[in-house]
Amino acid sequence: MGTVIGMATPQPVPLTADTIRDAPKVLLHDHLDGGLRPATVVELAAAAGYDALPTTDPEALGRWFRDAADSGSLVRYLETFAHTCGVMQDQEALVRVAAECAEDLAADGVVYAEVRYAPELFTERGLDLDTIVGAVQAGFREGERRAAAAGRVIRIGTLLCAMRQNARSLEIADLAVRHRAEGVVGFDIAGPEAGFPPTRNLDAFEFLRQQNAHFTIHAGEAFGLPSIWEAIQHCGAERLGHGVRIVDDITLTPDGPVLGPLAAYVRDRRIPLELCPTSNLQTGAATSIAEHPIGLLTALRFRVTVNTDNRLMSGCTVSSEMAALVEAFGYDWVDLRWFTINAMKSAFIDFEQRLDIIDNTIKPGYAKLLGF
Numbered sequence: 001m002g003t004v005i006g007m008a009t010p011q012p013v014p015l016t017a018d019t020i021r022d023a024p025k026v027l028l029h030d031h032l033d034g035g036l037r038p039a040t041v042v043e044l045a046a047a048a049g050y051d052a053l054p055t056t057d058p059e060a061l062g063r064w065f066r067d068a069a070d071s072g073s074l075v076r077y078l079e080t081f082a083h084t085c086g087v088m089q090d091q092e093a094l095v096r097v098a099a100e101c102a103e104d105l106a107a108d109g110v111v112y113a114e115v116r117y118a119p120e121l122f123t124e125r126g127l128d129l130d131t132i133v134g135a136v137q138a139g140f141r142e143g144e145r146r147a148a149a150a151g152r153v154i155r156i157g158t159l160l161c162a163m164r165q166n167a168r169s170l171e172i173a174d175l176a177v178r179h180r181a182e183g184v185v186g187f188d189i190a191g192p193e194a195g196f197p198p199t200r201n202l203d204a205f206e207f208l209r210q211q212n213a214h215f216t217i218h219a220g221e222a223f224g225l226p227s228i229w230e231a232i233q234h235c236g237a238e239r240l241g242h243g244v245r246i247v248d249d250i251t252l253t254p255d256g257p258v259l260g261p262l263a264a265y266v267r268d269r270r271i272p273l274e275l276c277p278t279s280n281l282q283t284g285a286a287t288s289i290a291e292h293p294i295g296l297l298t299a300l301r302f303r304v305t306v307n308t309d310n311r312l313m314s315g316c317t318v319s320s321e322m323a324a325l326v327e328a329f330g331y332d333w334v335d336l337r338w339f340t341i342n343a344m345k346s347a348f349i350d351f352e353q354r355l356d357i358i359d360n361t362i363k364p365g366y367a368k369l370l371g372f
């Protein structure tokens with residue numbers, strides 16, 4: 001009898017800030033005007049003569065954004081965007097901010113991202129909506145090229161937001177459809193949720209459906225189940241921006257969690273939740289990472305994805321969000337791969353392209369980390 005040679009036991013790579021950063025990740029919910037580098041805000045303000053910044057020291061400014069956004073209210077959180085939008089009013093600024101966004105996400109190990117912004121917020125100095133979209137797309141392409149030259153391949157899809165309070169959603173939906181061929185992959189509504197239900201924008205959502213276009217809706221962040229229900233059942237949202245308050249429809253009983261009809265529908269239909277844990281702590285939607293509903297929603301196998309929302313205001317990255325979840329819930333590479341594949345499956349690009357990234361980038365990347 002020959003000697004039986006045992007199979008080596010796989011040795012997973014340890015989970016550290018560095019290894020999590022280098023793991024392939026997918027980001028579906030990130031605001032362009034919430035992700036500027038503080039130094040870029042300072043330089044763009046000087047160039048444009050914008051003199052309302054609270055400080056011109058980049059480090060202090062970064063701290064100011066995090067503190068000011070840490071108010072416990074979405075409405076006050078949103079006030080900080082006056083300064084980022086204030087310096088994004090010309091084409092050069094938009095190209096630069098978009099290019100740096102792609103570079104920063106690539107440096108964080110993000111291989112596919114959908115980045116969103118509201119074009120209507122960049123018209124203060126006379127830019128028209130089409131010029132704004134053209135500049136941002138040029139910036140993303142430039143950032144992808146620079147990232148590739150630095151050895152990091154990333155692809156960025158764009159989502160256009162309409163602001164709930166401005167009632168321009170049909171116009172912005174039309175803009176999104178017209179720029180589809182250039183990489184605008186979907187639409188969203190953002191801004192204050194309470195008092196501005198998704199159904200105010202029904203004409204935009206009907207138009208998008210007729211155009212076979214994709215959209216997500218910010219819902220279930222600062223307002224609860226009625227907002228989620230409208231977004232899905234009246235408007236036809238494919239994904240939920242946050243959606244965290246779907247837990248209001250889950251009852252914890254001695255026999256385990258019981259799902260109400262809306263929570264069951266969201267889980268059964270595999271409707272993706274674009275969860276943003278740190279952002280929720282700042283707006284008061286959750287009290288700590290350890291108590292964040294992402295733990296329960298993951299355990300119940302909702303289609304959970306992990307997102308940044310606003311990297312500047314929350315002082316976070318996708319990898320820092322994942323590291324915080326690893327720390328709070330003891331997640332391992334299998335969990336991080338699950339979040340990543342959930343996100344890639346839920347992206348608004350073609351099925352074949354999603355499959356390509358899953359099969360050729362995500363799965364081999366995590367196989368290595370798992371020690372296979």
Ligand SMILES: O=c1[nH]cnc2c1ncn2[C@H]1C[C@H](O)[C@@H](CO)O1
Pocket residue numbers: 031032033034074078081085116117118121161190191192218221279309310
């Ligand atoms: O988490 C959010 N909820 C609602 N609106 C938001 C959130 N984060 C950013 N926004 C707003 C502020 C930005 O100016 C706008 C477009 O990116 O979207």
Ligand SMILES: [Zn+2]
Pocket residue numbers: 029031190218241309
């Ligand atoms: Zn958001």
